Amino acid sequence: MSGVCISHKEDVDGICSAAVVKAAFDISKVILVDYANLISRLEKTAAMLDNIEQLFICDLGLSKKNEQKFAELLDRIVSAGTEVIYIDHHDISKETLHTLKKADVTLIRTIEECTSMQAYTKYKKKLPEHAAFLAAMGALTDYMENKPLASAIVSRFDRQFLMLESTALSYMISANQHDDAFLIKIVETLSKMKYPHDIKGGFEIAEKFAKKVANAVESIQESVVKLDNIAYAPSAVELSSSMVVNFVLGSSGKPVAMVYKLKDDIKSYVLSIRASADCKVHLGRLTNEFASELGGSGGGHDRACGAVIPKANLQKFIETLNKKISC
Numbered sequence: 001m002s003g004v005c006i007s008h009k010e011d012v013d014g015i016c017s018a019a020v021v022k023a024a025f026d027i028s029k030v031i032l033v034d035y036a037n038l039i040s041r042l043e044k045t046a047a048m049l050d051n052i053e054q055l056f057i058c059d060l061g062l063s064k065k066n067e068q069k070f071a072e073l074l075d076r077i078v079s080a081g082t083e084v085i086y087i088d089h090h091d092i093s094k095e096t097l098h099t100l101k102k103a104d105v106t107l108i109r110t111i112e113e114c115t116s117m118q119a120y121t122k123y124k125k126k127l128p129e130h131a132a133f134l135a136a137m138g139a140l141t142d143y144m145e146n147k148p149l150a151s152a153i154v155s156r157f158d159r160q161f162l163m164l165e166s167t168a169l170s171y172m173i174s175a176n177q178h179d180d181a182f183l184i185k186i187v188e189t190l191s192k193m194k195y196p197h198d199i200k201g202g203f204e205i206a207e208k209f210a211k212k213v214a215n216a217v218e219s220i221q222e223s224v225v226k227l228d229n230i231a232y233a234p235s236a237v238e239l240s241s242s243m244v245v246n247f248v249l250g251s252s253g254k255p256v257a258m259v260y261k262l263k264d265d266i267k268s269y270v271l272s273i274r275a276s277a278d279c280k281v282h283l284g285r286l287t288n289e290f291a292s293e294l295g296g297s298g299g300g301h302d303r304a305c306g307a308v309i310p311k312a313n314l315q316k317f318i319e320t321l322n323k324k325i326s327c
Contacts, residue, residue: 002026004052006041008059008115009183010034010242012170013138016116017058017087019190020134024119024126025054032183035306039066042073049080059115061090063288065297071096075103087119089144090300091285111302113149114142121149130193133157137166137196143303169196171206171213174240213239217247224248229325232318235259241272242306248274255279256325260314267311268296273321275303281325290320 005021008014009032018030033041038060045055055077062070078084086100087108100107108122116138120131132153139150140162154162169186176182189199197203216239224233231252235241241259249257255278260269275283284300291298291307294317298307309317 002028003054003056004029004031004045005056005058006031006033006038006045006060007057007187008033008035009180010173010177010240011059012141012166012173013114013116014059015169015173015183015186016134016138016190017119018187020116020119020123020127020131021056021058021087022187022191023128023131023193024123025056027056030184030187032180032187033060035060035063036308039069039073042070042077046073046077046080049077049082052077052082054083054085057084057086057088058119059088061088061284061299062092062096063297063299064093064292067093067096071099071103074100074105078104087115087122089113089115089118091282091288091302113147114138114144117144117147117150117153120153128193133162133165133195134190136162137169140166141170142301165196168203168206171209172196172199172202174243175205175209177240213243216244220244220247221251224252226252226254227318227322230254230256230258230318230322232258232260235261235272241270242304245272245274249276256283256321258318258321260309262311263308266308268308269311269314271298271307271309271317273300273305273307277303279303279325286324287321290324291317294320 003025005018005027007018031041074084085106089111108118117135120135136154136157139145139154144150145154186199224231231248231254233248235244241261245257245259248259256275258271258273260271263270282302284305287305287307288299294309294313296307296309300306
């Protein structure tokens with residue numbers, strides 16, 4: 001086994017990052033994970049190091065709760081002779097960065113560009129020209145198309161076509177979060193420099209999901225609670241929280257929106273949080289700082305992040321977030 005790529009399974013940037021890496025290198029296995037099972041999958045990967053020459057980790061941010069364990073695992077993997085390349089754009093502590101550098105982990109990261117754009121830019125010489133389209137889809141759907149590198153790449157393509165393909169891909173991914181085989185199929189197709197419309201049955205899946213989205217929008221409105229700086233609502237519909245929160249943000253008029261869903265097995269709420277351009281704080285950094293104080297974890301981008309908060313502390317989290325946002 002020459003190379004393994006572990007990438008984020010929940011959005012276009014993570015999927016396209018895996019596709020870009022697979023197109024540029026001899027990747028024999030792609031593993032798609034969410035934030036909750038990142039550490040467990042890394043532990044399993046560490047158990048088969050004899051067969052791995054390179055390990056790429058893409059678009060998977062850390063929190064105070066798992067960053068030490070993450071760094072320890074990567075140190076162990078590098079010490080066993082595997083080259084580790086961590087490509088990401090989430091906020092990370094200086095201490096963890098120092099630990100990763102000390103462990104000789106190759107870091108390709110900036111909070112200024114999405115992960116797929118960084119991967120494309122770094123390995124451009126190894127990639128066909130079409131790979132730029134994958135990076136452009138990642139930037140557009142991660143709301144980072146106006147960043148320096150992304151703006152130059154995105155402007156090369158017809159915007160309507162790029163938006164169509166990106167949105168359809170996003171819907172395919174969201175509709176198949178419980179079907180890793182289909183998600184791997186998406187990565188395989190894109191890594192061969194195909195478009196999302198080339199994925200067999202993909203656009204039909206996107207169409208069905210679009211109808212589900214339209215039906216869900218109406219039911220969400222009635223449950224939104226508005227505070228001074230934040231609007232929040234339970235995520236009771238069969239859509240990803242990251243998608244629902246965008247509707248809450250858009251309809252509420254508040255600078256920050258949050259949706260929450262109870263996960264009974266861990267007695268905690270899983271939160272998705274978004275901010276508009278009116279919010280002047282780094283949302284991911286702020287969430288990471290005080291989520292751990294409440295016995296949970298969190299983190300992410302400046303305007304998009306997530307958190308896991310113990311059931312008993314949800315209201316306190318909401319009140320604290322509302323107070324700490326300076327917009």
